[in-house]
Amino acid sequence: MKSMKSLCFVSSALLSSALFSPPLLAAERIVSAGAGISELIIALNGSKQLVATDSTSRLPQGLTLPNVGYHRQLASEGILALQPTVLVGSDEMGPDHTLQQLQQAGVRIDKLSSRADVATLQQNIQHLGTLLDQPVAAKQLSQQVEQQVTALHQQAGQLKQRPRLLYLMIHPGRPAMVAGGNTPASTLIELAGGMNPAAELSNYQLLNLESLLAMKPDALLVSTRSLQQDPQLLQHAFAHIKDHPQLQNLPVYPVPGQALIGGMNLSTVNAATRLQQVLVKAETTAETH
Amino acid sequence: MRLGTGAALALLISPLLAMAMLSLTTGALPLTLGDTWSALRGLGDPTHQLVIWQIRLPRSLMAIAVGALLALTGAILQGLFRNPLADPGIIGVSGGAALGAGLAIVLLPQLAIPWFTLGSTTLLAFVGGLLTTLLVYRLGHTAYGTSMAMMLLAGVAVGAIAFSVLGLLNYVADDEQLRDLSLWQMGSLAGASWPRVTLSLLATLLLWGWSQHQARALNALLLGESEARHLGVAVEQLKRRAILACALGVGIAVAAAGMIGFVGLMVPHLIRMITGPDYRRLLPLSALGGALLLLLADLLARSLVPPAEIPVGLITALLGAPFFLWLLKQRQEARG
Numbered sequence: 001m002k003s004m005k006s007l008c009f010v011s012s013a014l015l016s017s018a019l020f021s022p023p024l025l026a027a028e029r030i031v032s033a034g035a036g037i038s039e040l041i042i043a044l045n046g047s048k049q050l051v052a053t054d055s056t057s058r059l060p061q062g063l064t065l066p067n068v069g070y071h072r073q074l075a076s077e078g079i080l081a082l083q084p085t086v087l088v089g090s091d092e093m094g095p096d097h098t099l100q101q102l103q104q105a106g107v108r109i110d111k112l113s114s115r116a117d118v119a120t121l122q123q124n125i126q127h128l129g130t131l132l133d134q135p136v137a138a139k140q141l142s143q144q145v146e147q148q149v150t151a152l153h154q155q156a157g158q159l160k161q162r163p164r165l166l167y168l169m170i171h172p173g174r175p176a177m178v179a180g181g182n183t184p185a186s187t188l189i190e191l192a193g194g195m196n197p198a199a200e201l202s203n204y205q206l207l208n209l210e211s212l213l214a215m216k217p218d219a220l221l222v223s224t225r226s227l228q229q230d231p232q233l234l235q236h237a238f239a240h241i242k243d244h245p246q247l248q249n250l251p252v253y254p255v256p257g258q259a260l261i262g263g264m265n266l267s268t269v270n271a272a273t274r275l276q277q278v279l280v281k282a283e284t285t286a287e288t289h
Numbered sequence: 290m291r292l293g294t295g296a297a298l299a300l301l302i303s304p305l306l307a308m309a310m311l312s313l314t315t316g317a318l319p320l321t322l323g324d325t326w327s328a329l330r331g332l333g334d335p336t337h338q339l340v341i342w343q344i345r346l347p348r349s350l351m352a353i354a355v356g357a358l359l360a361l362t363g364a365i366l367q368g369l370f371r372n373p374l375a376d377p378g379i380i381g382v383s384g385g386a387a388l389g390a391g392l393a394i395v396l397l398p399q400l401a402i403p404w405f406t407l408g409s410t411t412l413l414a415f416v417g418g419l420l421t422t423l424l425v426y427r428l429g430h431t432a433y434g435t436s437m438a439m440m441l442l443a444g445v446a447v448g449a450i451a452f453s454v455l456g457l458l459n460y461v462a463d464d465e466q467l468r469d470l471s472l473w474q475m476g477s478l479a480g481a482s483w484p485r486v487t488l489s490l491l492a493t494l495l496l497w498g499w500s501q502h503q504a505r506a507l508n509a510l511l512l513g514e515s516e517a518r519h520l521g522v523a524v525e526q527l528k529r530r531a532i533l534a535c536a537l538g539v540g541i542a543v544a545a546a547g548m549i550g551f552v553g554l555m556v557p558h559l560i561r562m563i564t565g566p567d568y569r570r571l572l573p574l575s576a577l578g579g580a581l582l583l584l585l586a587d588l589l590a591r592s593l594v595p596p597a598e599i600p601v602g603l604i605t606a607l608l609g610a611p612f613f614l615w616l617l618k619q620r621q622e623a624r625g
Contacts, residue, residue: 052596069597072465073472075479077344078596080336081318092465097480105339203463 028131031079032057033071033089035258036265037112040125041088043141043266046132051082054089056261071262076101086131090114090263114263116184118149118191121264148269149191155276156193163218163279165194167255168237169204170226176237178207184260184268185221191272192279194218209238209247217250219282221275224254253278294570297563301577305353308584312349313341315588317595344481351481351545352587352601353580354489356552358542360579361496362535363553364560364571368507369531370437376554377539380532381421381444384451386543387474389417391458394469410473411485415544421447422536426529435528476547476602478587485545492541496534497576503527504568511566549602551609552579558613562620582609 031052032038038057041050052066054074059065068079071089076098079087086108093099099109112127113120122142129138156162167185169177179185180201189196197215198205226233234241234252241247259271314325318340327333328341359377366375377383393413425447429440455470462470500507506527509517518524542549556578557571564570586604593599 055597066596067594069594070468070472072468073477073479073598075317075591075596075598077340077591078317078598080340081316081596095480097482101339101343104343105336206460 028086029082029084030131031068031082031084031087033068033074033087033093034112034114035262036114036121036267037088037090037124037128037262039258039265039267040128040141041132044125044128044132044134044137046128046134049132051084052079058258074098076105079107080105086110088112088128088131116182116187116264116268118145118187118264118269121145121266121269145266145269148273152191152193152269152272152276155280156191159193159279160283162193162195163282164197164216165189165192165219165221166196166198166212166215166217167221167260168207168234170222170233170237172226172230172233172236176207177204178212179204179260184262184264185255187264188255188259188268188272188275189221191269192275194275194279209240209244212238213244213247219251219253219279221253221255223257223260225257227252227254251282294564294574297560297570297574298577301574301581305577305581305584308581308588309349309353312352312584312588313345315592316340316345317591347481347483347486348478348587348591349584350486351478351489352584354486354493355478355542355546355549356556356579356581356583357493357576358489358496358538358579359549359553359583360556360575361493361500361572362538362542363555363579364557364568364575365500365507365531365535366553367557368511368568369528370441371511371513372441373558374554376550377535377543378448379441379444380536381425381447381451382418382536382539383543383548384448384455385421386414386418386540387548388421388451388455388458389413389415390473390547391455391470392417394473395458395462395466411544415540417451418540418543419536421451422532422540426532434525437528472600473547474602475600476549476605477590477598477600478546478583479591479598480546489541489545492538493576496538497572499534500531500572501569503531504572507531507568508566547600547602549583549605551605551613552582555609555613556582559616562616 028049029051030041030046030049032041032050033054035056035058038050038053038059041047042060047063050065052068053059054068054071056071066082068074071093072095074093074095079102084107087102088110089112091111091114093111103109110131112124122145125138125142125145129135167179167189169179178198178201179196180203181196181199182202183204186196186199197217220234222233230236253275255271255275256267259265259267314320314322320328320337320340324333324337325341328337331338363376366377366379367373369375370379390410390413393410397409425440425444426435428443428447429435429437431439459467459470506517506522509520509522510524510527514524557575560571560574560578564574582605583601586608587601590599590601590604
C-alpha cells in the first residue's frame with residue numbers, strides 16, 4: 001500500500017511538473033466539497049490535483065471524477081478510499097464525525113468561508129492559490145475578478161436608476177421562494193447594479209402574489225433551467241397573475257443556477273456581468289420608446 | 290412451512306455471521322480478508338486499522354444492535370396492542386424523537402455540551418421520544434386501567450401534533466437545516482461511534498433479557514387481557530413495563546441512527562410466518578432477523594454508490610416493503 005501511495009505521488013508529481021512545472025512537493029490529492037470551490041480549483045489549473053468533487057460541483061467537459069455525495073453528508077470511508085491529502089469545502093461541510101475520522105487518518109481539512117461577498121471570493125482565491133502552489137494563476141485570477149467588479153461598479157453608475165430585481169426560486173408544484181439579502185442571488189443583483197427589495201429577508205423565504213406586488217419589482221430573475229423546463233412558470237407559480245397586467249408584462253431574466261449555489265463564486269461575477277448588459281440594454285430600449 | 294426453534298436459529302445465526310463478515314470486508318476502500326484480519330488485530334496499514342476499528346466495526350455492531358432493538362420492540366408492541374400494524378410509531382416514540390431532533394437541528398445548532406459526546410440532536414431525540422410516550426401512556430390511562438384502544442388513538446393524535454410542529458420547524462429552517470432535517474428522518478448508521486455502539490448493544494441485551502423473561506406472560510396476553518388476568522398475569526404491570534421498555538429501546542435506537550422504518554413492523558411478521566406466534570421463539574428470532582436485515586441494508590447503503598452513501602432508511606423500505614408484500618401474497622395463495 002505504501003509503495004502504491006508513493007507511486008501515485010510520484011506519477012502525479014511527474015505529470016504536473018511536465019505540464020506546469022511547479023515544485024515537486026506541490027502535488028496534493030484534493031477532494032473538493034463545494035461547487036464554487038471546485039470551479040476555483042479548475043480555474044487555478046488545479047484539476048490535475050483534484051481526485052473527487054461533491055454532488056453540487058459541475059466539471060468541464062472531458063473531466064470526470066468520483067462524486068462524494070452531498071457536502072453535509074460526506075462518508076469517511078468513501079473519501080479515504082480515494083487517498084486524498086486534503087479535503088477542501090465550505091464551512092458548512094460535514095458531518096463533524098466524518099471530518100474527525102478523516103483528520104485521524106491524516107487528511108487535512110480545509111474550510112473556506114461561504115459568505116456571499118467579493119472579499120470572501122478574493123480570500124478563497126488566495127487561499128486555494130497557495131494550496132495548489134499556483135501563486136501566479138491566483139494573482140491573475142484575483143486581478144481579473146477585481147477588474148470585472150470595478151467594471152461592474154462603473155457601469156452600474158451609468159444606469160439612470162437602480163432597477164428593483166427579485167430572484168425567485170420556483171420548483172414545479174411548490175410555492176415560489178424569494179432570495180433574501182444574505183444569498184449569492186442578492187449579491188449578484190447588487191453587483192449588476194440593481195437592488196433587491198427582499199434584502200431585509202434572510203435566506204430563501206416563501207412569497208405570495210400579494211407580497212410580490214408590494215415589492216414593486218421592475219424585473220424578475222429565475223434560474224435558466226427552470227425557465228427552460230417551463231416557460232410559463234410564473235403563471236403556474238402565481239395563480240391570478242393574469243389579473244395584474246403590471247406583473248404579467250414584467251421582464252423575466254434567466255440566471256444560471258451555478259452562479260447561485262455554495263456562496264459567492266466565479267459564475268456569480270460572470271452572471272452579474274451578463275445581467276448588467278441586459279439591464280443597460282433594457283434601459284436604452286425604454287428611453288427610445 | 291413452520292420450523293423448529295433450533296432450525297430457525299441456525300437459519301438466522303449463520304447468515305448473520307456471514308453478513309457481519311461481509312460487512313467488515315466490504316466498503317469503498319478495497320480490503321482483502323487478510324488486510325481485514327490484520328487490521329482487526331491492530332497490525333498493518335494504519336489507514337486500514339482506522340477504517341476497520343473506527344468505521345466498519347462500530348457500524349456493523351450498531352446495525353446489529355439497532356436492527357435487533359427495532360424488531361424486538363415491534364414484536365412486543367404488536368402483542369401488547371394485539372394489532373398487526375403496531376410499530377414503534379404507534380406509541381408516539383418516532384414522532385416525539387423526530388420533533389426532538391428537529392428542535393436540536395433548527396433551534397439549537399450551536400449547542401454543544403462538552404461532556405456529552407453524542408451531541409444535542411441525539412439527546413433531544415431520546416428525550417422527545419420518551420416524553421411523548423409518557424404522554425400517550427397518560428392519555429391512555431383510565432380509571433379502569435390502561436386502555437390499549439385509547440393509547441392507540443392518543444398515539445396517532447400525539448404523533449400528528451409532533452409532526453405538525455416539525456412542519457413548523459421545517460418552515461422556519463434555512464436550506465442547510467432543512468436538508469439536515471430530512472436526512473435525519475431517513476436514518477443513517479454513519480454516525481456510529483463506540484459510545485453509541487456500547488449504549489445500543491447494552492439496550493438490546495437488556496430489552497431482550499427482560500422480554501424473554503416475560504415471554505409466557507406476553508403469550509397469555511395474546512389470548513386477551515381478561516384471559517391473561519385469569520391465567521395469573523399482572524396485566525397492568527406488564528403493560529406499563531413493556532411500554533416503558535419499548536420507549537427506552539426505540540428511543541435509543543432512534544437517537545443513535547435516526548428514523549429507520551419497516552424493520553420493527555416487518556421482521557416480527559416474517560418470523561411469525563416462519564415459526565408461529567410463541568414469544569419464547571419470536572423474541573430471539575426477531576432480534577436476529579432485525580439485525581440481519583439492517584446489516585444487509587447498511588451494507589448496500591454504503592457500497593452501492595461509492596464514494597457517496599444512501600440513507601439506510603430508504604433501503605430498508607425499498608428492500609423490505611416489496612419482499613413483505615410478496616410474502617403476504619405467497620401465504621394467501623398457500624391458504625387457497
